[in-house]
Amino acid sequence: MNAIEVDHVSRIYQKYSARHRFQTFKSALVKGDLFRALRPDELVTALEDVSLNVEKGQTFGVIGENGSGKSTLLKVIAGIAKPTKGRVRTEGKVSALIELGAGFHPEISGRENIYINGIMLGLSKKEINAKFDEIVAFAELEDFIDAPVKTYSSGMYMRLGFAIAINVNPDILLIDEVLAVGDASFVPKCLDRIDDFRRREKTILFVSHDLNTVAKICDDVAWLKGGRVQAVGEPKRIVDAYLQDVAEKQEKDFEKRRQEPAGIQEEDKGRRENRWGKREIEISRVSLKSLAGKEKSVFSPDEGMVIEMDIAAPSRQQDFVFGIGIFNSQGISCYGTNTHLEDYEPVSIEGEGKVVCRIERLCLINGTYYLDVAAHKKDGYPYDYHRNLYSFMVSSSLRDEGIARLPHGWEFSENIKIAPPKKA
Amino acid sequence: MARFFHNLNELYKFRVLIQNLVVRELKARYRGTVLGFLWSFFNPLLLMIVYTVVFGFIIRPRDPAFNQSPLLYALFLFCGILPWVWFSSSSLESANVLITHGNLIKKILFPAEILPVVTVTSNFVHFSFGLPILLLFILIFGKGFTAYVFLLPLVILVQYVFTLGFSLLIASLTVHFRDIKDILSNWLTFWFFATPIVYPMSFETIQGSSLLRTFLNLNPMTHIMQGYQNCLFFGSMLRWKRLGVTFIVALILFFIGAMVFDRLRDSFPEEV
Numbered sequence: 001m002n003a004i005e006v007d008h009v010s011r012i013y014q015k016y017s018a019r020h021r022f023q024t025f026k027s028a029l030v031k032g033d034l035f036r037a038l039r040p041d042e043l044v045t046a047l048e049d050v051s052l053n054v055e056k057g058q059t060f061g062v063i064g065e066n067g068s069g070k071s072t073l074l075k076v077i078a079g080i081a082k083p084t085k086g087r088v089r090t091e092g093k094v095s096a097l098i099e100l101g102a103g104f105h106p107e108i109s110g111r112e113n114i115y116i117n118g119i120m121l122g123l124s125k126k127e128i129n130a131k132f133d134e135i136v137a138f139a140e141l142e143d144f145i146d147a148p149v150k151t152y153s154s155g156m157y158m159r160l161g162f163a164i165a166i167n168v169n170p171d172i173l174l175i176d177e178v179l180a181v182g183d184a185s186f187v188p189k190c191l192d193r194i195d196d197f198r199r200r201e202k203t204i205l206f207v208s209h210d211l212n213t214v215a216k217i218c219d220d221v222a223w224l225k226g227g228r229v230q231a232v233g234e235p236k237r238i239v240d241a242y243l244q245d246v247a248e249k250q251e252k253d254f255e256k257r258r259q260e261p262a263g264i265q266e267e268d269k270g271r272r273e274n275r276w277g278k279r280e281i282e283i284s285r286v287s288l289k290s291l292a293g294k295e296k297s298v299f300s301p302d303e304g305m306v307i308e309m310d311i312a313a314p315s316r317q318q319d320f321v322f323g324i325g326i327f328n329s330q331g332i333s334c335y336g337t338n339t340h341l342e343d344y345e346p347v348s349i350e351g352e353g354k355v356v357c358r359i360e361r362l363c364l365i366n367g368t369y370y371l372d373v374a375a376h377k378k379d380g381y382p383y384d385y386h387r388n389l390y391s392f393m394v395s396s397s398l399r400d401e402g403i404a405r406l407p408h409g410w411e412f413s414e415n416i417k418i419a420p421p422k423k424a
Numbered sequence: 425m426a427r428f429f430h431n432l433n434e435l436y437k438f439r440v441l442i443q444n445l446v447v448r449e450l451k452a453r454y455r456g457t458v459l460g461f462l463w464s465f466f467n468p469l470l471l472m473i474v475y476t477v478v479f480g481f482i483i484r485p486r487d488p489a490f491n492q493s494p495l496l497y498a499l500f501l502f503c504g505i506l507p508w509v510w511f512s513s514s515s516l517e518s519a520n521v522l523i524t525h526g527n528l529i530k531k532i533l534f535p536a537e538i539l540p541v542v543t544v545t546s547n548f549v550h551f552s553f554g555l556p557i558l559l560l561f562i563l564i565f566g567k568g569f570t571a572y573v574f575l576l577p578l579v580i581l582v583q584y585v586f587t588l589g590f591s592l593l594i595a596s597l598t599v600h601f602r603d604i605k606d607i608l609s610n611w612l613t614f615w616f617f618a619t620p621i622v623y624p625m626s627f628e629t630i631q632g633s634s635l636l637r638t639f640l641n642l643n644p645m646t647h648i649m650q651g652y653q654n655c656l657f658f659g660s661m662l663r664w665k666r667l668g669v670t671f672i673v674a675l676i677l678f679f680i681g682a683m684v685f686d687r688l689r690d691s692f693p694e695e696v
Contacts, residue, residue: 096531103527103531107451108455112448120532125440
């Protein structure tokens with residue numbers, strides 16, 4: 001049985017326009033266009049002919065770039081926004097975690113806000129009474145529950161919002177990126193709760209940019225692109241396809257920037273946010289390949305990776321260093337090195353060439369990683385620095401944690417009875 | 425029409441939320457003030473003192489109804505100002521309510537009508553806090569009560585429906601036309617003086633001009649205010665026909681307000 005049915009839904013928004021914004025009551029009366037039909041050039045299509053079916057008990061992920069319509073889809077399913085065309089049907093109580101603590105009033109206490117927010121989300125007073133202590137304990141706010149919410153830190157605010165929303169006990173839970181703001185100890189707690197939901201066969205619609213979590217917890221994933229459903233299906237396949245698409249797009253952007261007329265480039269040089277340097281030595285192209293030489297963006301931890309940089313040095317340089325840096329999605333440096341640190345001594349470079357960094361085995365945990373590549377002087381003066389311009393994903397069925405997957409094995413003495421993992 | 429009743433039913437389903445939001449509104453408004461809820465009483469009282477000084481002592485009350493007594497005049501004023509403050513603060517706050525609570529409309533699914541309903545209702549609670557004080561004053565300084573005081577709830581009902589209709593209309597239109605806020609405060613000042621609050625309907629200039637009389641009679645607030653003055657100050661019978669017609673007007677306004685609100689509802693999350 002389907003818990004959520006989205007049937008050919010389109011959602012059209014009006015574009016922000018200064019003229020409309022400052023339209024006055026008088027002018028509307030004069031023109032008689034109080035309910036006027038909107039002209040097509042003022043419209044933005046956020047969703048276009050989207051059809052999805054989510055089965056009951058399924059955890060369904062929605063991924064896509066910013067502005068691809070994910071949040072709009074969630075709002076349409078929650079009923080907050082009406083579809084312009086099409087129909088949405090949901091089975092059971094829907095609770096939407098779109099923004100935590102959206103209904104809080106800063107002047108009154110946490111206790112009173114729990115009641116009001118709870119009622120807004122569809123709980124009865126009795127239900128709140130029964131769950132009150134649990135909510136407070138989950139939010140870790142025992143000592144502050146009678147203080148006005150305006151005195152809360154943003155972390156406390158968020159915890160309280162989540163604690164209420166998760167206790168609404170809906171049949172369908174819609175989650176929009178709300179976990180992105182939690183601290184390291186709270187997010188696992190929230191994920192625990194979501195797991196609990198899954199075990200109880202509730203339906204979850206999960207919108208996130210954290211592809212790792214999506215791939216881990218979802219049964220099915222839909223990929224939205226420009227308001228349309230690009231693909232639906234098995235999480236890993238969809239996530240891979242999405243990453244491939246993102247990589248291609250970045251590739252294209254990069255290509256476009258490279259082909260920009262010299263004049264503009266001159267002016268822009270050194271100012272672009274993610275790329276700087278005067279390009280006395282230019283990194284004109286970067287590609288990520290498997291050890292066998294095939295371009296790809298999703299790797300397994302046991303796999304190797306080849307970073308290939310096309311280099312162009314219009315004039316002769318004698319002081320140069322090539323470097324790479326790998327960062328995870330939290331911006332933590334996982335690994336960084338350069339030719340100078342490894343005691344390569346530059347002699348000279350001129351014309352076009354190729355630099356290849358060959359990593360025999362990635363040994364990273366699952367996740368999305370960003371790559372810095374750079375050509376610079378020994379003292380750090382940048383020729384061409386690409387900051388986080390490339391990304392790749394490490395994906396596998398392994399569930400270990402940390403930053404790196406250290407090569408390891410387990411050994412047990414004979415008196416410990418432990419079954420080895422079943423090989424898939 | 426069916427939609428209208430469907431929406432009313434939705435509102436009824438959310439009555440616990442309305443009740444809680446009203447309590448929250450009342451608690452939050454006076455949080456941190458020394459006098460707290462007493463402000464519900466002091467605000468109209470201070471306003472009354474200003475009008476008593478100006479119209480009672482400086483421009484002496486000429487109407488025979490007041491016996492040349494500034495105190496009686498002050499009581500008469502209070503009968504009108506207290507409900508007027510309910511009406512005017514409700515409509516002024518409603519003009520802002522959807523915009524200031526924009527995050528609710530955008531992020532949580534609940535009928536947006538609740539917001540103006542809560543505004544009108546919490547202002548009604550302020551009004552009812554002031555009411556016992558007014559009754560007490562009339563008992564001590566005034567002519568005392570007649571049995572007609574028990575008709576007061578009827579007048580309050582008419583005003584409640586009228587205020588709610590007006591507030592729904594204002595709230596929904598202001599989302600699209602922000603200038604209403606500024607027009608409204610000026611319009612309310614005009615409306616205040618176009619309603620027999622600082623002067624009685626029996627005032628000689630009014631009775632002397634049929635044009636003025638017709639004008640005032642076309643104003644629904646005239647009959648509502650007269651209802652209060654009749655029940656409380658004059659101790660006389662309500663004017664059934666006029667109040668009845670006003671009630672019908674109030675119901676029509678409420679219907680129009682609710683329909684416009686419903687028509688514009690879907691645009692709120694985008695516009696606020």
